[in-house]
Amino acid sequence: QVQLVQSGAEVKKPGASVKVSCKASGYTFTSYYMHWVRQAPGQGLEWMGIINPSGGSTSYAQKLQGRVTMTRDTSTSTVYMELSSLRSEDTAVYYCARSPTGVDTAMVLDYWGQGTLVTVSS
Amino acid sequence: DIQMTQSPSSVSASVGDRVTITCRASQGISSWLAWYQQKPGKAPKLLIYAASSLQSGVPSRFSGSGSGTDFTLTISSLQPEDFATYYCQQANSFPPTFGQGTKLEIK
Numbered sequence: 001q002v003q004l005v006q007s008g009a010e011v012k013k014p015g016a017s018v019k020v021s022c023k024a025s026g027y028t029f030t031s032y033y034m035h036w037v038r039q040a041p042g043q044g045l046e047w048m049g050i051i052n053p054s055g056g057s058t059s060y061a062q063k064l065q066g067r068v069t070m071t072r073d074t075s076t077s078t079v080y081m082e083l084s085s086l087r088s089e090d091t092a093v094y095y096c097a098r099s100p101t102g103v104d105t106a107m108v109l110d111y112w113g114q115g116t117l118v119t120v121s122s
Numbered sequence: 123d124i125q126m127t128q129s130p131s132s133v134s135a136s137v138g139d140r141v142t143i144t145c146r147a148s149q150g151i152s153s154w155l156a157w158y159q160q161k162p163g164k165a166p167k168l169l170i171y172a173a174s175s176l177q178s179g180v181p182s183r184f185s186g187s188g189s190g191t192d193f194t195l196t197i198s199s200l201q202p203e204d205f206a207t208y209y210c211q212q213a214n215s216f217p218p219t220f221g222q223g224t225k226l227e228i229k
């Protein structure tokens with residue numbers, strides 16, 4: 001069965017960086033895109049970016065350009081999301097989510113990780 | 123970016139009721155719309171994609187309709203496990219964007 005298992009909660013100080021992992025299993029890792037979506041406490045869902053595990057190409061939300069980096073390790077079927085220059089507004093639950101690679105399904109998030117809480121506090 | 127607006131923001135209903143949630147896009151998105159269900163402390167779950175296609179394993183009491191800019195999610199007969207927050211998301215163009223959510227509460 002498809003599983004996306006994320007790393008554990010993090011507490012960071014303002015200005016620091018955080019790197020969250022998402023390990024995939026139960027499907028061919030390079031045949032699906034991976035997205036990152038975050039949710040601030042009590043708020044809605046915000047798309048952060050996408051990585052193609054096959055070639056490593058990425059596309060990021062404009063507001064996060066320059067602060068977010070998504071990478072993958074095909075040997076371990078793991079994707080990573082690193083966010084730098086953290087501020088209090090980055091406190092959120094961060095989710096990885098898979099999508100098929102078809103033209104009509106590339107943004108349909110069919111399986112999600114369990115979420116990773118990142119708290120930014122001095 | 124395409125803006126997605128859901129209504130209502132919250133709704134109270136009873137088990138067995140029929141409930142409809144609407145979602146409006148700021149520009150036409152054909153049928154490229156998905157609906158997700160999120161329970162407290164859990165990740166969102168895909169219910170419907172391409173406006174009306176039911177994701178595998180989702181009960182048939184959930185249905186979706188619409189195209190262009192106006193869409194609806196209908197739950198035909200509410201069950202206790204359906205009380206949650208629902209989000210629409212446009213899948214027409216990058217970046218994908220979500221509605222603000224509709225919280226479905228027990229009356």
